[in-house]
Structure formats: C-alpha cells, structure tokens
Amino acid sequence: MGNQRKKMKRFRAAVVSTMTLSMVMGAAMPAWAARTSADASVGTVADTAVETSDETVHNGSSALSITEETANISSEEAEARMKKLFPLLREAKLDQIRFGSDRFPPAREAVWNLNWSVSSEDGRSTHGFSTEMDAMTGDILSMFVPETVLGEPSYYPPKVSREEARKTAEALVKRAVPSLNGVALSVRDADSLDGALFGPFRYSFLFETEHRGIPVTFRSVHVGIDGNGNATQLSYQPLPDNMPPAANPIAKEKAMAAYKEHLELQLAYVNLNPYREEPKWALAWVPTPSHSGVMDAITGDWIGFDGMEIPKGDAAVRYESIAPSAGDAYQPTRPEGKTISRAQAERIVASVYRMPDGYELEQHSLQEDFNVKRSVWRLTWRQEGPSPMGFGPGITATVDAENGQVYEIRKDLFPPYAALPEPEQKGGEAISAAEAKRKADELVAKLFPDAEGSLKRIEGSVPGMPANPSQDAYSFAYQPFRNGYPLQDASVRLQLSKDGQLVSYAAWSSGPMPEASDLPKDAAISQAEAERLWLERSDLALRYDRFGGYYVDNGERVEEKIRLTYRHEWKSGDEASVLDAATGKWVARGFGNPLPTGEPVDPIDIEGHAAESDLRTLAQFRVLDTDEDARANPGAAITRAQWARWLAAAVNPHYANEGYYGPNGMEEKPYYADVSVDDELHKAFRVLAMMSWIDPKHEAGSSFGPGEALTREELAVWAAHVLRYDRLAELLREDPVIGDAADVESIEHPGAAALSVKLQLLSVEDGRWNPDKETTRAEAASFLMKLVRLQASVDQPVNSRYY
Known part of the structure; x- marks a missing residue:
C-alpha cells in the first residue's frame, strides 16, 4: 500500500510539472513528457527506463523539475541496482547516497550520487569512490572501482579472453543503460588506454552510438572489464535534451564540392613536438584561420569553435601590423638575486593591471612551468569576505622569474560565482573602439618582447577561438610571426574594460x-600542389556535434548547441596530419598523432621458434619492435636500449606518445651521460625511473651503453629491480645455488644471479653461470614474460610506484 501511494505521488507530480511546462510553452504536452508520466506508475527499473525513437529524445531527468520524492527510482532501489549490476560493490560500504550531481553545470538534474568506501583488513586505510545513476531512467552514468581496492587485482595472464570480456561488456551495457535499448551501438576496443603487461590487467571497450542513424560523438559508453571478467568501470553520457529536430542533410557530394571551394592553405610554422622536451618547428601548409573544416549539414554554412557561422568578406580573418603610438616597449626586469623577487613580480603586475577593491595577495609560489621549461612566479589574489563555497573569486598572474615577462593575468570566476554581482568599481569614462585598439597595442608592446616586430593583430572572427558574449569589454588577439609566417601553437589575447583598463591577458605557446x-624559410611545393595533396587525403564525416557549454574570460557561459555537421577528417588509415612545405611529405604531429589502434604488427620470422608464444605475446601488447620487413630477428642479440624500451612498453605501450615527467625534475637533464634528453630512449628511462627500476641520482653521470648487447648477468640484476628484491638479492650473495658455479669468481652480482635461478628465470648451464654471455631477443622475450607472470606472486605490487 505504501508503494502504491509513492507511485501515485510520483504520477501526480509528473503530471503537474508537465502541465506547467505545456502552458508556459503554449504547446501540447510533448510525447516524452506523456511517456514519463505514464511510466511513473510502473514500479520496476526496467519498465521505468525511458524509450528512445528516431524522432524524439527522451532523457526525462533534466527536462522536469524532479525531486527525490518524485523520482522514478528510490534511493533503496538505486543501491540495490548498483550492487546487482556490479557485484564487486557488495564488498564495499555505502557511506552516503545523495540526490543531485557533483558536476557543474549538472549534466542531469535527477541523479543519485552514491559514495562508497572500502577499509583495509587492519583498518589502517580507507579508500573512497562514488557512482552515479539517473534517478528517472536507471541509467548508470558513472562507476569506477579501483583495481587495488576490492580484493586482489588481476594480472596477466587474464582468466577471460578479450572476446569473452567483450561479450560481458555488451551484456552489461544492455542492462546498465536501459535508455540505449533499441539504439544502434558499435563497439571497438579501447586498448589504446589500457592493455599493459605490467600492472592490473583490464580490457577496455568503447560503445559508440547513433541518433537517427547518424553517429553522435558525445554520447558513448566506456566499459572496463578486469582479467577475472568483473566489470570495474562504466561511464555513460546521455543525449542532451536540446537535440535538433530531424532534417535532411545536404548530400555528401555537394558538401565535398563546397569543401574544395572553402579550402585555402597558408604557410605557417608548426611545432611537431608540442609539450615535449624540445620543440621541432616545420614550415607547413595549413588551413587559413578562416577555415574550420566544419559545415552545418542543413544550411551549408561553415561554422567555428562556438558553433556560430564564420563571417565572410570584411569580417573574415586578417592580420594587421601594430604601431604603438606611445608607452614603453617591453624591457626585461633585472633580478634582485638568481630570480626576480615576489615583490618585483607584484610590482610588474601592478604596473599594468588595476587590482579591484577588496582583493589581497593570498598565495605565491616559485615553480616550474613544464610546458616551456621556465621558472615562474604564480601569484593569486583572493576577494575578502565570506563565500558560499569557502573561497571567493581569485585573480591569478604568472610572471617569468628570470626576466619579469607576464604570461597571464586572469580572473578565476568559478561557475557558482559567474552569476554573482561584482563589487562596484570606480571606472573611468568609456573609451571608443578605436581608442581601445590603440591602448591594446600599447599594452601588448609593454608586455610582449619585440611586439611591434613579431606580433600582428588579428582582425575578424577566428574559428577555434571562443567568442566572448560579453558586451562589457573589448577583446583583442595577436598572432606571433617569424620570417613573415604565422607561428602556430602560440597566441596573445587580452581584454580591456570599457574604460580601457586591462581585464585579462594571456601569452600562450606550446x-x-x-x-x-x-x-x-623556403617552401618546396606550391599552394596549388599543397591543396591538391590535401584534398587527396580528405573526407567529410556526417555526425552530430556539440558546441559551447564552456565559460569564457569574464565568467559568462557560452550556451550549448547541438548541430548536425559535416566535419573534415582524414581518409581511413591516414594518420600524418601536417604537410611539410620544405619536403612535400606528410608528417605526424606530437599529440595530434593518434595512439596505435587495431591489430599490431605480426612478426613473419617467429613461426615454429621455441619462443614463438612469448614473442607473439609481446607483439600483441606492442612491446616487441620489428624491422621494416616485420621481422623480429629472434636470434639477434638484444641491446641495452632495446631492452629498456621493452620494459617501458610493458608498463605503458604508448609511453613514447605521452608527456609525463620523471621524478625530481629529472626531465630537465639526462638520466645517463650518453643518452640525451631528446633521444627516444630518454622517454623509456622516464618510465623506468617512475617504477624505481633505475635510480636517477645514482645513475647520474654514468654511461648506459645503449648499443651494447645485454648480458645474462644484467638480466638477473634487472629482475631484482623489477620484482623489488634488491635487498633480498644482497642476502643471497653466498647462496650455494650460484656459489657452486665454476665461474663464480667472474660474477659481479652473485645475489641477483642466485635470485634469478631460485625464481626459475635463468639457470646454471653445464655448471657455469656465463655472466657475460649475450642475450638473444628470443631469450629476452621469454625472460620478460616470466617476470610478467611472476607479478601476481610477489608481495609488493610491481606497479605500485607508477600507478
């Protein structure tokens, strides 16, 4: 009887909300609202799931003003559903369940947020995590259980195959996201994110969705399955309520013809290694700033970053030289010591920025800006007085600690504060747009080195640069130039108030x-030839795109828009994205180069080899390197450099594409004297240092010998490092297992040798240890796979330092 009253209460509340919405809109009750009202009288989770058709979007939870009492799913039902879908949660304690999302702005309003915790057996540590469920549809929005929290994590070899894990993931999506029932799904392996041999083993799958038969890039389901077949992760982002109505898109042939007319390339300098140790600049043919490569598939308009039509004619992007009429040009600040002082940095900011009333310096720190390898002062001023979230809006400045150049001044208006009124400031008389432009040029000349000779002001609307909807400020953007060509991956932006005071400033570079x-300085191919090569590789993809949904400099939110678009992409199989103007060749670009996906290289020379299985496994996990002819060369000696790369790839197959840094700032200098920081091997050392398999302080100044062959004794020493048995190895120096070897006197590390024999990684051969014997690539492959299989049996997790 109590349940019946609860269902009727939900029903009445839904009807009232729907009637109110219909009267406000002056329209009949929408189909989705009618279905929601009807479903409110049904008790089971499966039946309350909102249906999806090709003509309407039914999300339910954010369309009405739903409360905890009127939600289709109660808190008790949410807890039971979570535990049923994810049995691992039965081992966790539910600490709290709240109605409402932690996200801002909330993607869904009617959400159950469940906070869980797991305590260690001795009670000395507790791990917490949370999950989210749509309170109207029962869709799981987020669930992630850290592998090391609930029981022992699974390691290689997994108990379930990838195909078995895929079937588990597909079945889970059908049960966990009932709103997708009837929606076409395409699943692909997301093993670019996981799939390492060392560390907890997990399969990852990404389910891509469609709406009216068209791909939706922002609605997908990501599922993680551990090696035991347990679901440890699921994340789902539903469709928003503002999906556009059904309409017939322009034919692709017509869109492609329009793209050919729209395309215009220009010469520019492109950094092929953004956010890496050393930039690598190339003169390349790239689209002009007025080119976005995104077309509204209904209207045929070309649209920019914010989803707005790209202006044509006089409003198109152009560059103008700057000529400050007054004011001081940038001059480096002389440090009072090794670096400028905090007080100097404050004075520099104060010389160009009017601090609002009521702001006091709260934080200051001298730190490294890793992107460009420089020391900077970061200063934060905070507004005084009580704040609803414990801290008020802040103003942050970043100043070069060596020369005083200002890189950024910004006001941090967090979403809750964006709508709050600012304290009234004493402003001067408003200036004209022409006067604002003159003042902006003077300010940028004072802030940026050689601004008059190296910067040009951008006029027009730039696709990719968020438009600022505020009418309370003047916004300006400047493009750095070298040798008459724009320098991509660098920009300068500033904002002035209506009375000409600096509001924000940012000088950014990769x-x-x-x-x-x-x-x-010289291009080898013409613009016409470049555009021909560009079009040969180009394609357009029809899809739903989302624009907006972000906050701009003044704290205002650019509203989200969904549009059906044709978006430029490279034809299948083409990965290189930069056309080098000096060579006419396509080259890959740092973070723009996608991580390897699909089937890895299958070596052609390992069939029938004694180590075939181990070699093939390393190839499958993108550890084994092959030559241009796809040969693994199993009988060749493995070099120290090759072994180091194998170890790093066994931890992270994509370590070479990532920009993380090693411990204690070691990214600033070589790990070994004979391997420079711009060497690919340096990236492998980063991983080994993170795993504590090499000691940067101990190794500094020594030589690694990357081209030398790896010996048996070196393998044994590596085993002690990887398994964290270095101290145990020292205790085994006198162990008879190695002490009885005929060549024991030539063994430099007898403890490591004894350890490797006891763990059956290596063996004594005909009474000799042969410490200097070179290791073949096949022997190294088998040795590495033995280490991988041992990680589940050691007391200290092999991965504990890296993850």
Whole structure:
C-alpha cells in the first residue's frame, strides 16, 4: 500500500510539472513528457527506463523539475541496482547516497550520487569512490572501482579472453543503460588506454552510438572489464535534451564540392613536438584561420569553435601590423638575486593591471612551468569576505622569474560565482573602439618582447577561438610571426574594460618561442600542389556535434548547441596530419598523432621458434619492435636500449606518445651521460625511473651503453629491480645455488644471479653461470614474460610506484 501511494505521488507530480511546462510553452504536452508520466506508475527499473525513437529524445531527468520524492527510482532501489549490476560493490560500504550531481553545470538534474568506501583488513586505510545513476531512467552514468581496492587485482595472464570480456561488456551495457535499448551501438576496443603487461590487467571497450542513424560523438559508453571478467568501470553520457529536430542533410557530394571551394592553405610554422622536451618547428601548409573544416549539414554554412557561422568578406580573418603610438616597449626586469623577487613580480603586475577593491595577495609560489621549461612566479589574489563555497573569486598572474615577462593575468570566476554581482568599481569614462585598439597595442608592446616586430593583430572572427558574449569589454588577439609566417601553437589575447583598463591577458605557446634564424624559410611545393595533396587525403564525416557549454574570460557561459555537421577528417588509415612545405611529405604531429589502434604488427620470422608464444605475446601488447620487413630477428642479440624500451612498453605501450615527467625534475637533464634528453630512449628511462627500476641520482653521470648487447648477468640484476628484491638479492650473495658455479669468481652480482635461478628465470648451464654471455631477443622475450607472470606472486605490487 505504501508503494502504491509513492507511485501515485510520483504520477501526480509528473503530471503537474508537465502541465506547467505545456502552458508556459503554449504547446501540447510533448510525447516524452506523456511517456514519463505514464511510466511513473510502473514500479520496476526496467519498465521505468525511458524509450528512445528516431524522432524524439527522451532523457526525462533534466527536462522536469524532479525531486527525490518524485523520482522514478528510490534511493533503496538505486543501491540495490548498483550492487546487482556490479557485484564487486557488495564488498564495499555505502557511506552516503545523495540526490543531485557533483558536476557543474549538472549534466542531469535527477541523479543519485552514491559514495562508497572500502577499509583495509587492519583498518589502517580507507579508500573512497562514488557512482552515479539517473534517478528517472536507471541509467548508470558513472562507476569506477579501483583495481587495488576490492580484493586482489588481476594480472596477466587474464582468466577471460578479450572476446569473452567483450561479450560481458555488451551484456552489461544492455542492462546498465536501459535508455540505449533499441539504439544502434558499435563497439571497438579501447586498448589504446589500457592493455599493459605490467600492472592490473583490464580490457577496455568503447560503445559508440547513433541518433537517427547518424553517429553522435558525445554520447558513448566506456566499459572496463578486469582479467577475472568483473566489470570495474562504466561511464555513460546521455543525449542532451536540446537535440535538433530531424532534417535532411545536404548530400555528401555537394558538401565535398563546397569543401574544395572553402579550402585555402597558408604557410605557417608548426611545432611537431608540442609539450615535449624540445620543440621541432616545420614550415607547413595549413588551413587559413578562416577555415574550420566544419559545415552545418542543413544550411551549408561553415561554422567555428562556438558553433556560430564564420563571417565572410570584411569580417573574415586578417592580420594587421601594430604601431604603438606611445608607452614603453617591453624591457626585461633585472633580478634582485638568481630570480626576480615576489615583490618585483607584484610590482610588474601592478604596473599594468588595476587590482579591484577588496582583493589581497593570498598565495605565491616559485615553480616550474613544464610546458616551456621556465621558472615562474604564480601569484593569486583572493576577494575578502565570506563565500558560499569557502573561497571567493581569485585573480591569478604568472610572471617569468628570470626576466619579469607576464604570461597571464586572469580572473578565476568559478561557475557558482559567474552569476554573482561584482563589487562596484570606480571606472573611468568609456573609451571608443578605436581608442581601445590603440591602448591594446600599447599594452601588448609593454608586455610582449619585440611586439611591434613579431606580433600582428588579428582582425575578424577566428574559428577555434571562443567568442566572448560579453558586451562589457573589448577583446583583442595577436598572432606571433617569424620570417613573415604565422607561428602556430602560440597566441596573445587580452581584454580591456570599457574604460580601457586591462581585464585579462594571456601569452600562450606550446614551447619556447623560436628564433627566426633557426627556422626554415623556403617552401618546396606550391599552394596549388599543397591543396591538391590535401584534398587527396580528405573526407567529410556526417555526425552530430556539440558546441559551447564552456565559460569564457569574464565568467559568462557560452550556451550549448547541438548541430548536425559535416566535419573534415582524414581518409581511413591516414594518420600524418601536417604537410611539410620544405619536403612535400606528410608528417605526424606530437599529440595530434593518434595512439596505435587495431591489430599490431605480426612478426613473419617467429613461426615454429621455441619462443614463438612469448614473442607473439609481446607483439600483441606492442612491446616487441620489428624491422621494416616485420621481422623480429629472434636470434639477434638484444641491446641495452632495446631492452629498456621493452620494459617501458610493458608498463605503458604508448609511453613514447605521452608527456609525463620523471621524478625530481629529472626531465630537465639526462638520466645517463650518453643518452640525451631528446633521444627516444630518454622517454623509456622516464618510465623506468617512475617504477624505481633505475635510480636517477645514482645513475647520474654514468654511461648506459645503449648499443651494447645485454648480458645474462644484467638480466638477473634487472629482475631484482623489477620484482623489488634488491635487498633480498644482497642476502643471497653466498647462496650455494650460484656459489657452486665454476665461474663464480667472474660474477659481479652473485645475489641477483642466485635470485634469478631460485625464481626459475635463468639457470646454471653445464655448471657455469656465463655472466657475460649475450642475450638473444628470443631469450629476452621469454625472460620478460616470466617476470610478467611472476607479478601476481610477489608481495609488493610491481606497479605500485607508477600507478
């Protein structure tokens, strides 16, 4: 009887909300609202799931003003559903369940947020995590259980195959996300995110969805299955309520013809290694700033970053030289010591920025800006007085600690504060747009080195640069140039108030600014030839795109828009994205180069080899390197450099594509004297240092010998490092298992040798240890796989330092 009253209460509340919405809109009750009202009288989770058709979007939870009492699913039902879908949660304690999301702005309003915790057996540590469920549909929005929290994590070899894990993931999606019932799903392995041999083993799958038969890039389901077949992760982002109505898109042939007319390339300098150790600048043919490569598939308009039509004619992007009429040009600040002081940094900011009333310096720190390898002062001023979230809006400035150059001044208006009124400031008389432009040029000349000679003001609307909807400020953007060509991956933006005061400033670059003399100056291919090569590789994809949904400099939110688009992409199989103008060749670009997906290289020379299985496994997990002819060369000696790369790839197959840094700032200098920081091997050392398999302080100044062959004794020493048995190995120095070897006197590390024999990683051969014997690639492959299989049996997790 109590349940019946609860269902009737939900029903009445839904009807009242629907009637109110219909009267406000002046329209009949929408189909989705009618279905929601009807479903409110049904008790089971499966039946309350909102249906989806090709003509309407039914999300339910954010369309009405739902409360905890009127939600289709009660808190008790949410807890039971979570535990049923994810049995691992039965081992956790539910600490709290709240109605409402932690996200801002909330993607869904009617959400159950469940906070869980797991305590260690001795009670000395507790791990917490949370899950989210749509309170109207029962859709799981987020669930992630850390592998090391509930029981022992699974390691290689997994108990379930990838195909078995895929079937488990597919079945889970059908039960966990009932709103997708009837929606076409395409699943692909997301093993670019996981799939390492060392560490907890997990399969990852990404389910991509469609709406009216068209791909939706922002609605997908990501599922993680551990090696035991347990679901440890699921994340789902539903469709928003503002999906556009059904309409017939322009034919692709017509869109492609329009793209050919729209395309215009220009010469520019492109950093092929953004956010890496050393920038690599190339003169490349790239689209002009007025080119976005995104077309509204209904209207045929070309649209920019914010989803707005790209202006044509006089409003198109153009560059104008700056000529400050007054004011001081940038001059480096002389440090009072090794670096400028905090007080100097404050004075520099105060010389160009009017601090609002009521702001006091709260934080200051001297730190490294890893992107461009420089020391900077970061200063934060905070507004005084009580705040609803414990801290008020802040103003942050970043100043170079060596020369006083200002890189950024910004006001941090967090979402809850964006709508709060600012304290009234004493402003001067408003200035004209022409006067604002003159003042902006003067300010940028004072803030940026050689601004008059190296910057040009951008006029027009730039696709990719968020438009600021505020009418209370003047916004300006400047493009750095070298040798007459724009320098991509670098920009300068500033905002002035209506009375001409600096509001925000940002001088951004993906790496140190290059000298003009160090850059190539001549193009080997013409613009016409470049555009022909570009079009040969180009395609357009029809899909739903989302624009907006972000906050701009002044704290205002650019509203979200959904549009059906044709978006430029490279044809299948083409990964290189930069056309080098000096060579006419396509080259890959740092973070723009996608992680390897699909089937890895299958070596052609390992069939029938004694180590075939181990070699093939390493190839499958993208550890084994092959030559241009796909040969693994199993009988060749493995070098120290090759072994180091194998170890790093066994931890993270994509370590070479990532920009993380090693411990204690070691990214600033070589790990070994004979391997420079711009060597690919340096990236492998980063991983080994993170795993504590090498000691940067101990190794500094020594030589690694990357081209030398790896010996048996070196393998044994590596085993002690990987398994964290270095101290145990020292206790085994006198162990007879190795002490009885005929060549024991030539063994430099007898403890490591004894350890490797006891663990059956290596063996004594005909009474000899043969410490200097070179290791073949096949022997190294088998040795590495033995280490991988041992990680589940050691007391200290092999991965504990890296993850």
